[in-house]
Amino acid sequence: MRVVADPFPHTLRSDARDNRERILDAARALFSADGLDVPMREVARRAGVGPATLYRRFPTKQMLVAEAFADQLHECRAIVDEGCADPDPWRGLCLVIERICELHARDRGFTQAFLSTYPGVKDVAAGREYTVKAVAELARRAKEAGRLRSDFVLDDLILVLMANKGIHATSTVGQVKASRRFAGLVIQAFEACPRHAPLPPPARLTSAPAHDLSR
Amino acid sequence: MRVVADPFPHTLRSDARDNRERILDAARALFSADGLDVPMREVARRAGVGPATLYRRFPTKQMLVAEAFADQLHECRAIVDEGCADPDPWRGLCLVIERICELHARDRGFTQAFLSTYPGVKDVAAGREYTVKAVAELARRAKEAGRLRSDFVLDDLILVLMANKGIHATSTVGQVKASRRFAGLVIQAFEACPRHAPLPPPARLTSAPAHDLSR
DNA sequence: ACCGTAACGGACGCCCCCGTCCGCTTGGGT
């Protein structure tokens, strides 16, 4: 098995480049709708190519996943950047939570990829690192402004992401609606409020053996 | 394939009854730890019986699941009953949320069974019905007492349960800690508070007729 | 102690997924 993804898509023959795109389109569609557990062959079928072609271009599922979710990863960064740019850090944080939840609600596969530390998908891992770091800073500012409860920890955000992943509806629109409601609830739980009793102790989730948080 | 579960375990021969118990023990252990996706053969292996014996006693996975989770279902009812018996409906509701979340955190398989409407597992379905109805009444009283926010909907509880299912940690203790933290957050989001902004619209998650809490 | 039968479990055939090989097709440079 080749272990390095084809680094030069532009040197491919025209038909090969076409197929590569069709494969990525199929992968995006299937991963988004059904999650990452879709068989490779299903992707190939949908793309209208043979299994060998798929494996030639993307020797491992991880490579296909990484490539397929480049867009979402970019969008993810954009959301975080936008949130960080907001002069009101609390409003920025709320926006990030809402948008990220919606992003994950729309795209089942991305959630799995984002949370799973799919071994070897360094792009996704790096994207998550970036996101986490940026949000940490945002949270710090929101706390300083007195809008975010002081006993909030970053792991709570992971908690929320994982929880959001657990929400399933029959349709995408239902899913988004549910996620939106959920995000609304969570945000109000995060908001500093004198009436709030202290929370149970925070849970450590990030130090996990990094293999699979997704299932 | 036989379609009816052996209704007379007490008429079984002694060795068969033993095996039946060993199968159920194995199923409980595996389902709790790893969820319902454990292969039937794995259960058989763990129970120290052949696959045929397992299938003879439990022709379908649903039957095995239903039987294996009878305990948890009972505990579930007990929790709900205890919550309903509390003179303070809000405290009762909090207790139910906390305990149910913990129950589900300890037992992965039960969560799946409880939420999945595993086709044909009528016992579990009935248990869920009972739970939902009882909690609905509890929520109505908590709202009346002014402690539960007025825009709370029963589907929010399903939402929370599904969300709780999404939370995963590497160890059972970590899992329970995380769920506890999560339940704490959720409860504070549910509590009536003048500072709270209205939530996004509720999401319809159950196909069942909407139990009307509005009154 | 004996024997009929309930109960057992190894082995089978089926299906689906995986990753690879190899003979055929086709793009694109000359």
Added chain:
DNA sequence: ACCCAAGCGGACGGGGGCGTCCGTTACGGT
């Protein structure tokens, strides 16, 4: 127009889960 290598996809062997059949074992009533 020709050619050949890049590219293709059908087909293969391996592995694992599924549900069932049937020859063997051992319970328990007499």
